[in-house]
Amino acid sequence: MIGLSHYMILSGLLFSIGLIGVLRRKNLLMLFFATEIMLNAANIAFAAASHYYGDLSGQMFAFFVIAVAASEVAVGLGLLIVLYKKNGSLDLDNLTVMKG
Amino acid sequence: MDNILSILIFFPALAGLLGFIVDKDSARAYGISVATIEFLLALWLWMIFDGSNGGMQFIEMVPLIADFGISYYLGVDGISLFIVVMATLMVLLGMIGLSIKKDIKNMIISLLFLEMTMVGVFLALDAIIFYLFWELSLVPMLYIIGAWGGPRRVYAAVKFFLYTFFGSLIMLVGMLFLAYLYHDITGVWSFAITDWYALVLPFKYQMWLFIAFFFGFAIKVPMFPFHTWLPYAHGQAPTIGSVILAAVLLKMGTYGFIRFSLPILPDASVEMITPIAILSLIMIVYTAMIAYSQKDMKQVIAYSSVSHMGIIMLGVFAMNAEGISGSIFLMLSHGVVSGALFMLVGVIYDRRHTKMMSEFGGLASVMPKYATIFGIMLMASVGLPLTIGFVGEFLVLLGFYKISPIMTLIAGSTIILGAVYMLSLYKQTFFGPVTNQENHKLKDLDKKEMMSLLPLVAIVVWLGVYPKPILEPIDNSVKHLVAFMDKKAKTQEAKDIIISTTLIREEK
């Protein structure tokens, strides 16, 4: 029987994969992809919790997470385009204006 | 008038806001008139104050954040009343003697805001309000030192700010913990100091709280070894800054001990008498010696302030009415005297733009009035009887004698060492032939300076000869406090000490 723990572990693994992406990749677009993975991992956890506790709040959260993700993509892509126009590349290593 | 305390606090600040629209040339006159009104208000408060009542008077209370027991809570008793009067007086006289030309408007406004915070600290009965004013007082002072100070003003101002700020943050933690304990015991939140008075705390907590408060207050006093910000601040601050700093801001520390540590944590206070007394003794002797080796007049007075604050601390921890009353009186007298001395150094600095004693000599021949007033203040500073300095010093030493004769003997060396550095200063500056040609053409005190100094001379003599109008209300409040501490102390040991320090030995 599949329990809550299974989903949680799966979600944890997916989240870690996303984290690997966030940490490893230098291309901003790939970072976005990795972020999406992490968000989705969280969504699975929400949905699973919602299912196993019989409470709809988890689904509601997942729903809002999706909304946020959508907005993020919209704004983020816009920013990426601006950035690309400015720099001609999406490589993070080129963005060091905040060097202290 | 029920809201006199609020008026007293916020009148200068509101006037300061209005000050932004005052013309630059009339800013000083505006400031003086505001400070005069404020001083008259303070005097009026004194007039309507009931001196025989040792408790809080003119209480104002408006809940601000009811859930956490934070309220706008003011009150005045004999302990705080005179410090407030003194603070308003020193601001007024400082403004009269103000010789700064640069950005005078900003200076006046800063001073008025500073006045609000100072009055607020002494009138607040809610810990949060107290803390607010306590921290706010740093801001105008930082500005005054940083904008009008000497060549190393930025270093001095930052050091002053960070050092005292560090201490008060620890104090804030103590306050929050105390409020938490109060909630734990009574089930309601309250930051009112008078509520905290009712709290009987376990000894272990008292010690921790005492240490937390100690950091906040001790750095402000400043106690050895936390005193090193003071010489820099005084050395670099403009005259008015030094005057206010020495006269009022330092008193916040010792006032804090009396208002918080003693009544809220009586057992810990009794326990800590010896450590604090040792620190105070080091302060007294050590800084008196350092003062002797200074070459800058202002530094001498700055270090002498530390030395005198040591006596005040000793009096606070004498645990008897004589000592505590004496130390409060000494706070006032030190405020008046050191304020006057700083003004006097300012006078000579305005003329010569140096404060080095080696530059002077023989000033008594050139500036007799100046030398006379300086001499009177000097004598008050070394605690000559019939000047204001003696009463407090005498009472403090008398009070502390009951705790420890040996320590009193060491502390009493202040009357010798104080004379040593002060007379040495006076001799180097005022006596001997006029060696420096530039000093020949120095002008004696002008009207403006006389206006700001003569009232202080009058006070020095008046309160030295007849301290009763001030000493009596102070004493009533202090007796109230000591009786309260005795009632509240938990351990028998502390009770014994508090009782025994007030008793005259019975005849056989």
Next chain:
Amino acid sequence: MENLVYIALFAPLVGSLFAALFAMTPKNLITAFVTSGLLFVSWVASSSLLMYVMDHGTISVNMMEWIAAGNLTIDFGFQVDAITAVMMVVVTTVSTVVHVYSIGYMEHDKGFNRFFSYLSAFVFSMMILVMSDNFAGLFIGWEGVGVCSWLLIGFWYHKADVSTDVNPSISPSWAANEAFIVNRIADLAMLIGIFLIYWNVGSLNYDVFFAAIPSLENSLLVSIGIALFIGAMGKSAQFPLHTWLADAMEGPTPVSALIHAATMVTAGVYLVVRANPLYAEIPNVSLFIAYLGTFVAIFAASMALVNRDLKRIIAYSTLSQLGYMFAAAGLGAYWVALFHLAAHAFFKALLFLGAGNVMHAMHDELDIFKMGGLKKAMRGTYLYMGLASLALAGIFPLAGFFSKDTILEVAFNEHTYIIWFVLWITAGLTAFYSFRQVFLTFDGDERYKKETDAHPHEVQNFVLVAMAPLAILAIIFGFFMNPFKEFATTILPAYEMSEHTHHIAWILIIVTTLIAVSGIVLAYKKYANGLVRDEKMENSFIYKLLQNQYYIPKFYMEFIAKPYKEISDILWNKVDMKVVDATVDGIAKIIYFTGDKSRKMQTGNLSDYLNWMGVGAMLLIVITALSMSLS
């Protein structure tokens, strides 16, 4: 009668304040007249009080409350009893004379008005000292006279510091500071005594304290007695706090006469006499006082033997006579001490004022080796000084004879033969140095013509007239010994000689007179016909030792003043700056340094930031996991 008390007390204050109004204006004779007049008023009031007290006993008045805190209440209370009345009359007499004298002496001084203001302020302080009915009031006067003495010693503050070879006192301002600081050391002990009294008796009033003495433990009384006596030692310049007195001669001569001979320095004696119920209870301390007084008597006399400074010789002789007074007081003969105090005040003030005349004539030259033969020019002064010196030497029938002789009798009576012997020797020394000074100054060849360009002249007549009361008192005061005794012993314990002493009293008198006379004769032989310098003696060790005051000032300078300055400098430069402040700055620097180092973490590269975030996130998760598993 209350009004008389207030008049006697406040007349000098009014005079002082009046003169202070003119302090910064050029010389104005009115200040001198007003202050002198008011002092005369005070003298009249004091004398009438003396009469009144003789008939009616003690007067007490309470002016107002001064300090009240806790259980402590201190009033401005004044009481006039026999001791006080005597002191008041002595003080006002001498000070009135000195005031009038000063009109002549300070004639050309720029600070004429200021001088009178200070002088009257001093008299006021002294009056408070003797009239107070409690120790706090005494302390007011005690410190007040200290300040006035500071002001007056440093009156010529404009003089520059010179090395001790030129002037052992360095400068007036230096001497003033020394006097003030040394006195403060003693005052601290006095304060401790006051605290002890308060915490054990609950009041500082003399009467309350004296009444409580029987109920107090002996060890406590000893502590109080010692503390108060140390206070007295400072003001009365007893060894080892004596160095300031000789240096105090830097002040104008009338000041030396009034403060450092007649009144202020006797305050210590007054205190011991006043506290006689205390000292009567603690015989050991009293005996110590007597021995110390005896020691100081001969110690100071020995220094006076070789000194060449006119005023310093008189200062040492003052010191020596104070030793006599303490010896008497310590032996329990309080009224004798008081009597000697009064007699001494008269003839010593006279001596000083005479010295002032000489100084005036010699244009401030003080070296007696450079004088000689002045009697031609200054007959009146010669007379006065000779008279005063005779009195000082204790020659019948002058005042000093009676008082000093009684002290010797007392010493004999108490079977403290060492004290008697030392005091007896000192009597001889006293006679010798007094007349050495007189002869060197007034007799012999006129050395001043070679050594200086002074043209000695007698002072104005009114000055000589003003000095007359002192001269008369120096002559006749001794005959009042019996009435004085009667009067004083209404308050003080009556000291009676034993039968045995009575029997041999006349032998003692002869012996004492003999040594005094032989001292004078020796001085006459050696110096009356001119100065013969004895190189060998002047280079001898003892001579040098005495001339350098046993090297005590040097010792204090080298081992107290200089090390104190050095330690202060070290504390400031090394400890405060390099340790305390450096620690604070060090902490700030560490914070700054870590900030500076960790700044490099801010590469600006988002990827690095993300890595750091990952580290942080992991730490948080691990902590959460741990805390959850633990709980």
Next chain:
Amino acid sequence: MEQIAFYLFSVLTIGLFLVTVLSNNVLYAMTSLAAGMVLISGFFFLLGADFLGVVQLVVYVGAVMALYSFGMMFFDATKDIKEKNTSSYLVFFLSGMIALTLVIMFSAPIMGENIIASYPIMAGATNPQAVGLVLFTKYLVPFEVAAVMLLVAMISGIILAGKKMDDSLTTKDENHEEDDTFSRKDIK
């Protein structure tokens, strides 16, 4: 049946996402991401959250992926991405540790025993119905806010992406080159 589906989906999602994260080619990465999203909606269906599954499909696979694809047109997607991965050790260590701790935490049988559902799933209503009921009652305000947020995001996306749209990147670059050549000539 459920178990089979769960494990199948799990393996596939993990694999696909790993491809996304590790691939150097944007196209592969995006494709595998889209596939992974679809599979995640499968989990939602498995968990009975039908509505959420549909939303996932519509929003992610439909809208988001489309946005990415359009976005990619601006960037040169055919080239392999060259990155210098300096500290992949750290990355894998960190992520591995996090995964490990998360797994340990979530597999620990300590949590969630006494959680009480505040909005229980209504019996007899289908999932979309229940979602609708909760969404438009309890979560109405957040819902509206989310809507506004989406609107704002849309506008900002348009504005950001539309900035300087009138001068194209390629022509701009050419112009620059021309400028450069001109300037070079001038110098010569």
